[in-house]
Amino acid sequence: MSPAVTVLRSVQGTRPRLTGPQLVVDLDAIAANTQTFARRTPGELMAVVKADGFGHGAADVARTALAHGASQLGVTAIAEGLALRAAGLSAPVLSWLNPVDADWAAAIGADLDVAVPSRDHLDALAHAAAQIGGRARVHLHLDAGMARDGASPSEWAALCRAARRAELLGQVQVVGMMGHLGCADDPAHPSNSTGRTRFAWGLMTARAAGLRPAQRHLAATSATLLDPLSHHTMSRVGAGLVGIDPTGTTELRGALTVTAPLVEVRSVLAGTPVGYGHSWTAPAATRLGLVPLGYADGLPRLASGEAWMRVRGVHAPVAGRISMDMTVVDLGSSGADVGDEVTVIGPRGSGGPTVADWAGWSGLLPHEIVTGLGGRLVRRTA
Ligand SMILES: *Cc1c(COP(=O)(O)O)cnc(C)c1O
Numbered sequence: 346m347s348p349a350v351t352v353l354r355s356v357q358g359t360r361p362r363l364t365g366p367q368l369v370v371d372l373d374a375i376a377a378n379t380q381t382f383a384r385r386t387p388g389e390l391m392a393v394v395k396a397d398g399f400g401h402g403a404a405d406v407a408r409t410a411l412a413h414g415a416s417q418l419g420v421t422a423i424a425e426g427l428a429l430r431a432a433g434l435s436a437p438v439l440s441w442l443n444p445v446d447a448d449w450a451a452a453i454g455a456d457l458d459v460a461v462p463s464r465d466h467l468d469a470l471a472h473a474a475a476q477i478g479g480r481a482r483v484h485l486h487l488d489a490g491m492a493r494d495g496a497s498p499s500e501w502a503a504l505c506r507a508a509r510r511a512e513l514l515g516q517v518q519v520v521g522m523m524g525h526l527g528c529a530d531d532p533a534h535p536s537n538s539t540g541r542t543r544f545a546w547g548l549m550t551a552r553a554a555g556l557r558p559a560q561r562h563l564a565a566t567s568a569t570l571l572d573p574l575s576h577h578t579m580s581r582v583g584a585g586l587v588g589i590d591p592t593g594t595t596e597l598r599g600a601l602t603v604t605a606p607l608v609e610v611r612s613v614l615a616g617t618p619v620g621y622g623h624s625w626t627a628p629a630a631t632r633l634g635l636v637p638l639g640y641a642d643g644l645p646r647l648a649s650g651e652a653w654m655r656v657r658g659v660h661a662p663v664a665g666r667i668s669m670d671m672t673v674v675d676l677g678s679s680g681a682d683v684g685d686e687v688t689v690i691g692p693r694g695s696g697g698p699t700v701a702d703w704a705g706w707s708g709l710l711p712h713e714i715v716t717g718l719g720g721r722l723v724r725r726t727a
Contacts, residue, residue: 366605366638366689368722370401374598374692376413378586381597383414386569386580391417391439391562393583395425400643400715401587401600404432405726410586411436419581423447426457439484441523442494449473453481460486460523462495467507471516481517483508485556487547489524489540489563501547505554512556521560522551526575529567530591537568541575567591588692589700589711599692599699601715603722607656607685609635610676619673620665624649627664632676634661636687639670642720644689645707652706655688655696656681670721690714 383390392415398406407418407429418434420426421442429438440452441460450473452459461467461483474481485508488495496504511517524544528534544563551558561577566585568575570592584591588599610632613619617627627633636654640646644667652663654674661674661681674687681687691697704711 364606366603366642366722368400368718368724369602369604370405370724370726371598371600371602371692372405372409372726374588374600375401375406375409375586378588378597378600379410379413379415381595382566382569382580382582382585386564386576388562388576389417389560389579390415391419391579391581392586393419393565393581394429395419395421395583396716399583399587399589399712400718402724402726404429404434406586407432407434407436415582417579419583423449423452423457423459427451427455430455430457439521439523441484441486445469449481450477450479453477453479456482458482458484458520460484461504461508461517462486462488463500464504464507467504467511467517471511471514474516475514480515482520483517484521484523484560484562485519485547485551485558487522487524487544489526489544489547490536491525491527493525493527495524498543498547502550502554505551505556509555519551519556519558521562521579522548522556522558523561523581524563525565526563526568526572529565529572529575532571532592537572537575541572544575544577570595584712587715589715601690601700601718602688602692602695602727603638603690603718604686604688605636605638607634607681607683607687608637608671610681610683618665621668622666625665627675632681633664634674634676634681634685634687636672636674636689637670638689638721639668639672641669642722643714643717644672645703645709645714645717647708648703648706650706652703653698655691655698656685658696661687 392410394403417437426438426440439458449470486495526540562579564575564580569580588597646667649666653660664673664675700711
């Protein structure tokens with residue numbers, strides 16, 4: 346974790362101020378987004394807080410979502426679930442991506458639900474449960490058509506029968522069944538209906554094997570917004586909670602603000618080349634500011650030619666290439682000076698630039714921008 350925020354005296358010696366790059370998470374925005382998704386599905390809402398809550402802080406996002414309409418939490422690795430338990434969260438947590446030799450005993454001991462995508466996973470999990478005299482809560486995971494994660498249809502019936510045998514031995518309890526859609530942001534894509542059909546077939550097959558998975562979940566953010574037929578008993582929503590709408594249909598609130606102080610300011614003459622490769626040259630005499638954030642902190646280098654930041658209420662274009670640790674901006678005639686706060690990311694309505702702006706500049710997904718932020722940023726909530 347980053348060190349605590351340092352409090353310094355300002356240059357004037359009067360006003361104490363926070364220093365260094367900051368990532369501020371607006372929990373009210375996460376609460377509002379959670380309510381939006383809870384209204385959009387008649388079933389339960391699982392708040393997906395993998396990848397440290399999409400870079401917004403897993404425990405903070407989880408706590409806020411649970412207080413505003415979510416009833417369960419979802420993560421990929423068991424370790425992420427254990428961290429939520431250590432943070433004091435007692436809601437159901439599902440972990441769906443683990444190696445065969447994962448620490449299943451720790452998962453069972455912490456009362457985590459785990460997804461099972463294969464016979465090997467099931468056998469290892471049942472073995473661990475038998476050894477510690479516990480019973481694992483399982484969601485069987487079917488590949489609904491992405492060929493990414495989950496059991497293939499050809500393995501599904503045998504997996505269901507094996508899971509039923511392990512149930513009868515008291516080693517597991519199949520409480521859920523999950524799948525995931527690969528093209529849900531495009532409602533016209535034919536794979537949505539084939540995925541739904543495959544999921545329905547998987548459920549029939551599970552029931553025929555004697556299983557009664559009470560929680561059945563196929564929809565993530567996009568399908569929750571666009572495809573009511575995919576909703577079943579629960580939706581797993583991650584991106585939407587932090588204000589990312591891959592469907593472009595819904596008003597959500599961005600929750601991130603990233604700021605950093607100007608740490609150096611210099612005046613340069615027209616024709617001065619700036620940064621690695623001298624890819625930018627000052628077209629006129631100007632003042633340049635140095636922002637202590639770079640691609641190691643998650644600012645994509647590919648945005649260099651187009652990005653801007655905001656300081657003293659005006660746009661300051663990025664001048665030259667974003668470096669590993671720092672970025673130069675052209676302050677123009679803004680009058681900005683050392684110590685001024687630069688807005689590197691601001692939610693829509695704040696004057697920005699937004700996560701979506703950074704994604705557009707760099708050809709990345711907004712998901713990649715928010716999960717890439719890190720490095721020296723100190724995260725706090727507001
Ligand atoms: C990441 C993930 C989700 C959440 O998806 P969003 O589109 O961010 O809501 C749901 N299910 C699975 C299996 C995932 O990997």
